[in-house]
Amino acid sequence: MDFLNAIIVLLNFVIVPGIAYGSQLALGALGVTLIYGILRFSNFAHGDTMAFGAMVTILVTWGLQGMGVSFGPLPTALLALPFGILGCALLVLFTDRTVYRFYRKQKAEPVILVIVSMGVMFIMNGIVRLIIGPDDQRFADGERFIMRARDFKEMTGLAEGLALRTSQVITVVTAIIAVALLFWFLNKTRTGKSMRAYSDNEDLALLSGINPERVVVYTWLIVAALATTAGVLYGLDKSFKPFTYFQLLLPIFASAIVGGLGSPIGAIVGGFVIAFAEITITYPLKKVLGYLMPESLEPDGLVQLLTTDYKFAVSFAILIVILLFKPTGLMKGKAL
């Protein structure tokens, strides 16, 4: 019984939140990795792109809520998500036209594009704060729980409860759908194949008559969809605050690099590695060990390796270890 209880505690506080957070990071890292693979630069504005898409979704959600539209037990934000993706796509295409295209034509060095993306980051950050303000916004509605801790306890008779929040399940389901769609697109469609070809060898792709501007436009559209979805899911699961999204840049980049920049599968693996590492190391394991160990050996302290505020340190440490010992990442990056 104690063993089961320990597993339930671990599931409830580490594994379920880890899967949800990992899915969010994976979606974010997929966007970073696609831009790196096709446009060949690290996009520092990605966190703020996520924030912008999420913001549009939130505004539409509020509009829908105002009109009395709801999605039953599911959050209204899911209905608003396509509008958010559309808004975000318009913004990134506009940015590409006005900003990035110039440097692409010039064949500027990647590091110049990174600095340019810093400028874009400033502007997007400012726009989001200007429109929705710098404060926390909650926009989740509908049923909060699929399974409450108390119901679980009554159902199983265990001492520990397992809660399953709607947002967590939605996150995982949406992420699976998004990733499946992405891989289908990249592997089965003509456009997707041309994107992979372009990422693999630009000159050869040009010679085969692939239109680079079309590839770039599709890339931005996909990135906008992924970024908005990631942003909305993160906002539903936690809450929406522009600054938090900016800070997500670090774990997202860590995920993409750990998995291997440019490799979509790597981005997903990296997302889960980072998410589980962050949550396991910052979670107090006292309760779990309390169930597993004999009473005499039970730990006194919280057995928390690091406090939650050091979660950046965890992403960072994993990043450094991977970079030092396996610089191409777990999945060998570089090409899609």
Place this chain on the structure above:
Amino acid sequence: MNETVKNVGLFGLVACLIVGTGFVQGANAALVIVNFGLISAIMALGVNLQWGFAGLFNIGVMGFVALGGLAAVLIGMPPTTEAIAAGGGRMLIAMVVGVATIIGAVMVYCRMAPGRTRTVALIALLIIGFLCYRALFDPARDAIEAVNPAGTGYLGGLGIDGIWMVIAWPVGGMLAAGAAWVIGKTALGLRSDYLAIATLGIAEIIIAVLKNEDWLSRGVKNVVGVPRPTSYEVDLQADPAFVERAAGFGLDPVLGSTIYVKLQYSVLFTIVLAIVLILAQLALASPWGRMMRAIRDNEVAAEAMGKDVTARHLQIFILGSAICGMAGAMMTTLDSQLTPAAYQPLRFTFLIWVMVIVGGSGNNFGAVLGGFLIWFLWIQVEPASAYLLAAITAPLADGSALKDHLLDGAAHMRLITMGLVLLLVLRFAPRGLIPER
């Protein structure tokens, strides 16, 4: 128009802007801009050293600035004798154990032959070391933080006061240099984007340490009243000789004393900026500077000529970070408080980058100009856009939600402006206002 005239003109323009501020918003406001402009210029010189000279993409400036701020606290604040007696010694031992564990792990990794034995030894050493460290560290921390948590609750500093407080500046530089050495040893030699992410991460970690390690920096409870190297306004106002002199200039004692203190800071900061600028100029013109630029422009060729690229990168990374740390210590003495929550990457990392790019990377005078100009914009865009937004929204009814929202938004206009300035400069003058020669 030759180049010198243009450059002097640009500096003159910035000077006019600041003097203009003095006439419109008062001398105090102008001097605040000057003082922060001086600090910004020094930070920009540090980043210029790394990016402009050597092409190192460091976006962890904030971390080094914050470490400099910590140095000001450790030098200036009075020691909390009770806390030191309660846990100081144990804390020192814990730190030694922690450092010894890491050094030991590095030794094991370097000395032992690769294989399973090494992996096991490494992991065992790290786990045992970590447990020992926590066993020593936790009680020491609790003991220190239990001493008068509302008033002190930390170890305090050396209690240096008066003009000697300027020691904190080079110490801040050294602290940052130490951190830069550790980071550089591990992360330099990575590709530029990887180095960028690594430095971004280390900066966040440094801020997390300052926010959470209450025994060291009081955490989010902040340290206030860090001693200053200058006079204090209250002392000046109580000094009849000063009041008389102020009256001679037609100033009342309060205004006179605030301006006098700020001028003292300005003089001290100008001396530091002058020293850093002269040294940076000498370095740029020296064989060492030429080598750095050669490495920046073509690493492979420089390496083929027998230059130790990694060592040179480490060197300049440490130097640039030290300058940023020094500027951070100066800023904390100017504010006379350390507020870890105030360190935001947009303000302390990316803004400095805007300064360097706009001023002209690779040119020290460009960095200084960028520091002053961008700082001026950063401060003045907010009131200017508030004014502008008020004009735009004038036709809207008072108290309408949209009008209030737009007026509140003035604070965020500065972010948009900085982004626009950066993008425009990169597009139309990619080498900056004062290009590298």
